[in-house]
Amino acid sequence: MSSIDTELANTIRADIIDGTFEHGARITEARLCDSHNVSRTPVRLALRRLEQEGMIRKGDGRGYVVEEITVDGIRQAVMVRGHLESLAARLMAQSEKQAQDLDRMALAIERIEALIDQGSLDDDTLKNMHAENFAFHNTILKGCGNSYVKFTCDQISHLPMLASGSMVFDRDSIDGKTDIDKTILRLKIGNSQHRIIYKAIEQGDPVRAEGMMREHSNTMIEYIEVFEQRKNKLTVRDLVSYSVQGNPRIEDIEEKAAS
Amino acid sequence: MSSIDTELANTIRADIIDGTFEHGARITEARLCDSHNVSRTPVRLALRRLEQEGMIRKGDGRGYVVEEITVDGIRQAVMVRGHLESLAARLMAQSEKQAQDLDRMALAIERIEALIDQGSLDDDTLKNMHAENFAFHNTILKGCGNSYVKFTCDQISHLPMLASGSMVFDRDSIDGKTDIDKTILRLKIGNSQHRIIYKAIEQGDPVRAEGMMREHSNTMIEYIEVFEQRKNKLTVRDLVSYSVQGNPRIEDIEEKAAS
DNA sequence: AGCAATATGTTGGGATCCCAAATAGAAAAT
DNA sequence: ATTTTCTATTTGGGATCCCAACATATTGCT
Numbered sequence: 087m088s089s090i091d092t093e094l095a096n097t098i099r100a101d102i103i104d105g106t107f108e109h110g111a112r113i114t115e116a117r118l119c120d121s122h123n124v125s126r127t128p129v130r131l132a133l134r135r136l137e138q139e140g141m142i143r144k145g146d147g148r149g150y151v152v153e154e155i156t157v158d159g160i161r162q163a164v165m166v167r168g169h170l171e172s173l174a175a176r177l178m179a180q181s182e183k184q185a186q187d188l189d190r191m192a193l194a195i196e197r198i199e200a201l202i203d204q205g206s207l208d209d210d211t212l213k214n215m216h217a218e219n220f221a222f223h224n225t226i227l228k229g230c231g232n233s234y235v236k237f238t239c240d241q242i243s244h245l246p247m248l249a250s251g252s253m254v255f256d257r258d259s260i261d262g263k264t265d266i267d268k269t270i271l272r273l274k275i276g277n278s279q280h281r282i283i284y285k286a287i288e289q290g291d292p293v294r295a296e297g298m299m300r301e302h303s304n305t306m307i308e309y310i311e312v313f314e315q316r317k318n319k320l321t322v323r324d325l326v327s328y329s330v331q332g333n334p335r336i337e338d339i340e341e342k343a344a345s
Numbered sequence: 346m347s348s349i350d351t352e353l354a355n356t357i358r359a360d361i362i363d364g365t366f367e368h369g370a371r372i373t374e375a376r377l378c379d380s381h382n383v384s385r386t387p388v389r390l391a392l393r394r395l396e397q398e399g400m401i402r403k404g405d406g407r408g409y410v411v412e413e414i415t416v417d418g419i420r421q422a423v424m425v426r427g428h429l430e431s432l433a434a435r436l437m438a439q440s441e442k443q444a445q446d447l448d449r450m451a452l453a454i455e456r457i458e459a460l461i462d463q464g465s466l467d468d469d470t471l472k473n474m475h476a477e478n479f480a481f482h483n484t485i486l487k488g489c490g491n492s493y494v495k496f497t498c499d500q501i502s503h504l505p506m507l508a509s510g511s512m513v514f515d516r517d518s519i520d521g522k523t524d525i526d527k528t529i530l531r532l533k534i535g536n537s538q539h540r541i542i543y544k545a546i547e548q549g550d551p552v553r554a555e556g557m558m559r560e561h562s563n564t565m566i567e568y569i570e571v572f573e574q575r576k577n578k579l580t581v582r583d584l585v586s587y588s589v590q591g592n593p594r595i596e597d598i599e600e601k602a603a604s
Numbered sequence: 605a606g607c608a609a610t611a612t613g614t615t616g617g618g619a620t621c622c623c624a625a626a627t628a629g630a631a632a633a634t
Numbered sequence: 635a636t637t638t639t640c641t642a643t644t645t646g647g648g649a650t651c652c653c654a655a656c657a658t659a660t661t662g663c664t
Contacts, residue, residue: 127619127620131617
């Protein structure tokens, strides 16, 4: 349990994302104090934090207004994140690598492979896959030698779908409504891209590493387009429901990696 | 005059940058209250902001510790910023452009050209050049169609040398200690890169726009290396003294552009 | 003398109060 | 009836107070 203002910020952020606060709505400190039974001090801190994150913005006169989150905005943010990740891959390829980082990446690839080969995409499998995907991407961000890459990525990762190594899944295929093979194929292609990225980094090929990571990052953008083609009006809430919920704790990842 | 907490954050940030607070120093709320004669509320807000910016970090037990700012860190941040700008150039090239944006970019190029041709690099000339350089880069960031690019750039622009379109100048050459021709040449090359970026964007050549912007962004990194070769121990303070002080106000830029 | 337990002081989070500015509503004047 | 002005209420920034947690020092016990 963190401090109240952090929890408050998380709550309000979640409310904005899932549409409880629709965009343009005025947010006042007093109202939040009343509804959450807290004093104004943590409310102030939470609002400031959300303002810096870009979730809310100071209104014309008084108070804050809720910034609109659109599918297109998420697509844009994903693009920025992908571009930063491609920088990380290039930098890591052309710098001296830590052996443990490479090992962790290889381990993630193998584990994802094993999870895909299970053939069933139950919730637990998805969570594990998400955790390994996170480990792969986060290792590159941390291991590229430029700490500002990860820092900058983290700055936009409070939006849905933007946490490190986030994955989007076609819930319909998982529920058996549409054929699961296409989703499996997608995952296999994604992991083969992981292999290429790993090889390029390990062999010190920055151009290939950057290019493959750029391609790999487009996966989610294309996935979003698939959803848009199927659903005539894709909402942010839809996207959130398609994504793997819950961020894996870094400690859990490392713990599992040690086993 | 903004609110106290904003001013406080600016003050503390400046103190960290110029070394008044050396890295690793413990920062406590009470101490700041005492030294700045303010209450703890604005201090808390300022510290939270600086924490999110990455200037300070929660210490092991109590309080905050000052994060170290190194020349290498600045180089890394400049690299991240340049990478984001190259994304902006690519996106702007491949999307439909606003005519006014292109006009503003062309205007900036012409004005910089005229300023260079003056031949003297006095302080006022540098300020104007900085303003036009800012206008050029900022127009691309705003006009690329992806608002998260500029947002993300702004997130790291509180570090020295990272404000939009920042320029670094060789003060020694300006003061006549070393030959000024080399600096003039550098500026001319930089502006010719501006021309190429403009043409690539205007003609819808995303590959060329991205590549040229990437090259252009390396200019500052190479400049830093020049300084490092000359000075055996280049400090952050040295770098700050070489940069053009003061951010141009956006209103001023637009006002001048209208004339 | 060494270790442990308690006491005291330091520090950060939260609550409450105060004040200034701004907005909205009401009243008055044209 | 409309517009302007004045007042009252809303709202956000700042100050102060309180409390809990943690750190350190002191004291007591072995």
